[in-house]
Amino acid sequence: MISFEAVAISMQGRTLVRDISLSVMAGEKVVLRGRSGSGKSTLLKAVVGGTPITAGAIRVGSLAVVPENIQRIRQEIAYISQEPGMSRETAAEDLLLPFTFKAHSGKEPTAAQIEAVLDRLLLDPAILRQKSATLSGGEKQRLVIARAILLDKRIFLADEITSALDAESKDAVFSFLLESDHTVLSISHDPEWIGRCSRVFTIENGILREEK
Amino acid sequence: MEALDIPLTGFALLYLLLLLPLYLLRRLKLGLGREVLISVVRMSVQLFLVGIYLKYLFAVNSLLLNVLWIMVIMVVANLNILKKAGLAVTKLFWPSLAGVACGTLVVLGIFLLLVVRPTPLYDARYMIPLAGMLLGNCMNGNILSLERFYSGLRKDESTFLTYLLMGATLKEAVHPFMREAIRSSLAPTIASMMTIGIVSLPGMMTGQILGGSFPLVAIKYQIMIMIGIFSSLVISMVASLYLSLPFAFDSMLMLKDEIFAAKKKG
Structure with a gap:
């Protein structure tokens, strides 16, 4: 589903990671660990063309991550960060933001579809009337996941998402992301998250190593 | 008088x-x-x-000399805009200059052709000070809008990337950043229009009155210049931001690092 083939990334003349080879199969849950600044987030962003690679290749399905394919690749993937940015006035506007873009116009979900998705993530539909700025970190993350479900994303890149979660959010996020058939490539230091992933890798001195 | x-x-x-x-x-x-x-x-x-x-x-009072003068001050203003906004002159010189020229020349043309109508139309006494006043304000506004837009994108790259992953085109993905940059850069001009005449007597009007004009004539010119400044400011900000996009993003639609001016060491 996602494959790294001898990937190297340099930034400002410094090699951040080198010779990274890794295949994440469809439905698999893989987690990366490593010290701050070790290049984990950079590697995750490279999957969606957020960081240029200096050697090797990254593929999503059969598509290489190159300018010609980047739009199709981005359609498949959701990226969730520790503190997802909410740019609109209300939670409803933020949830439905993608449907204001040309690519999804006319494909707005019905009220019943929205309610079903919110229910799956243990979110009260009343949350949609709340100001985005008043939402907790966990609520924001669940809304971002809800948005990705409405967009029918199959691959999730999750960057340290558990650190801002309260207990209720944690349950909902864990069961959705880690017990579903979605492909998840994540970064985490949370032992509970790591324990529930199928494979664990560490990045140290720019090298990727699988933990047994 | x-x-x-x-x-x-x-x-x-x-x-x-x-x-x-x-x-x-x-x-x-x-x-x-x-x-x-x-x-x-x-x-x-x-x-x-x-x-x-x-x-x-x-x-x-030559058309050629007047035009040449306006071109020179536009180039100087443009260099100042990019320098103060922390952007690389070599990368964004032309789009930024085109944006400044759009805002200044459109409004200047309307002033000379339709509002003041001096004879000749290129009369230096009108063309030069009006161009200078419009350009000076465009310069300050564009410094703010370009700086806020590009530093906002750099700071909040994850949000920008999230928009692209939600299917946004480049224009759709930069829109919230552009809206914020323009809104905050226009705030001083809007605030100054709110209080002009009550808190402050503008320099141009005061100068005209001291120069012997009737206050009502001076006021008409002042209103013209305020509307002109606001219009040229909005036109040049929007034009500079949009025209700079093809130069500022790579083929993956990510912001190029080289558009930012290199920081001086030490």
């Missing part, structure tokens, strides 16, 4: 007035004395040189 000329002794006293603020700055140990003195000397020399040049420009 002619304005009273300022006698040489009065003019010299004007510089003595600076002693008071310089003393206060020194007492507060702000260390700004040298900078203030340099800026006062530069301001005086620049204005005298421009005065001499304008006298020549007004006397010759």
Whole structure:
């Protein structure tokens, strides 16, 4: 589903990671660990063309991550960060933001579809009337996941998402992301998250190593 | 009615007035004395040189010279915009210049062709000061909007990337950043329009009244210039931001690092 083939990334003349080879199969849950600044987030962003690679290749399905394919690749993937940015006035506007873009116009979900998705993530539909700025970190993350479900994303890149979660959010996020058939490539230091992933890798001195 | 000329002794006293603020700055140990003195000397020399040049420009009153002068000040303003906004001149010179030219020339054209209608239309007495006033304001606004737009994108790259992953085109993904940059950069101009005439008497109007114009004529010019400034500001900001996009993003639609000016070491 996602494959790294001898990937190297340099930034400002410094090699951040080198010779990274890794295949994440469809439905698999893989987690990366490593010290701050070790290049984990950079590697995750490279999957969606957020960081240029200096050697090797990254593929999503059969598509290489190159300018010609980047739009199709981005359609498949959701990226969730520790503190997802909410740019609109209300939670409803933020949830439905993608449907204001040309690519999804006319494909707005019905009220019943929205309610079903919110229910799956243990979110009260009343949350949609709340100001985005008043939402907790966990609520924001669940809304971002809800948005990705409405967009029918199959691959999730999750960057340290558990650190801002309260207990209720944690349950909902864990069961959705880690017990579903979605492909998840994540970064985490949370032992509970790591324990529930199928494979664990560490990045140290720019090298990727699988933990047994 | 002619304005009273300022006698040489009065003019010299004007510089003595600076002693008071310089003393206060020194007492507060702000260390700004040298900078203030340099800026006062530069301001005086620049204005005298421009005065001499304008006298020549007004006397010759040639279309070619006027256009050439406006082009020169547009280039100087553009260099200043990019420098103050922390952006690389080599990467964004042309789109930024085109944006500044759009805002200044469209409004200047309307002023000369439809509002003031001097004879000849390129009369230096109208064309040059109006262009200078519009350009000066465009410059300040564009510094703010370009700086806020590109630094906002750099700071919040994850949000920008999230928009792209939600299916946004480049224009759709930068729209929230553009909206915020324009909104905050326009705030000082809007605030100044709100209070003009009550809190502040604008420089141009005061100058015209001192120069012998009737207050009502001066006010009409002031309203014209305020509307012009606002319009040229919005046009140049929007044009500069949109025209710079193809130069600022790579083929993966990510912001290029090289559009930012290299930080000086030390």
